[in-house]
Amino acid sequence: QVQLVEGGGGLVQAGGSLRLSCAASGRYFSNFAMGWFRQAPGKERAFVAAISWSGRTTNYADSVKGRFTISRENAKNTVYLQMNSLKPEDTAVYYCASDTHKRLELSGRAYEYDLWGRGTQVTVSS
Secondary structure, three states: OOEEEEEOOEEEEOOOOEEEEEEEEOOOHHHOEEEEEEEOOOOOOEEEEEEOOOOOOEEEOOOOOOOEEEEEEHHHOEEEEEEOOOOHHHOEEEEEEEEOOOOOOOOOOHHHOOEEOOOEEEEEEO
């Protein structure tokens, strides 16, 4: 059973940067696509970024393109989200998730991810 634990969240001023990490336990991490989602108060969970099992393919929400970068190190069972030029509207709880299904394309739909971490809070002050 794979377990996911996020870290790296915190309070940052607008324009600043944070790097989130998601550490996975279990033997099969490198087989799965991974995604980052976020949920702001009163809003639904929203897709942020996804990465294929190999790391060769990535996908981003339009709102973060050019500012966020998803990456992974399979040898360390870890996926990262580098967040630059942060804005107050990026404030949310950020979750990593794994998609254990074989798909032709990376999914941006939360219901297609079947394992979730507990989240890490990111707060961007103006």
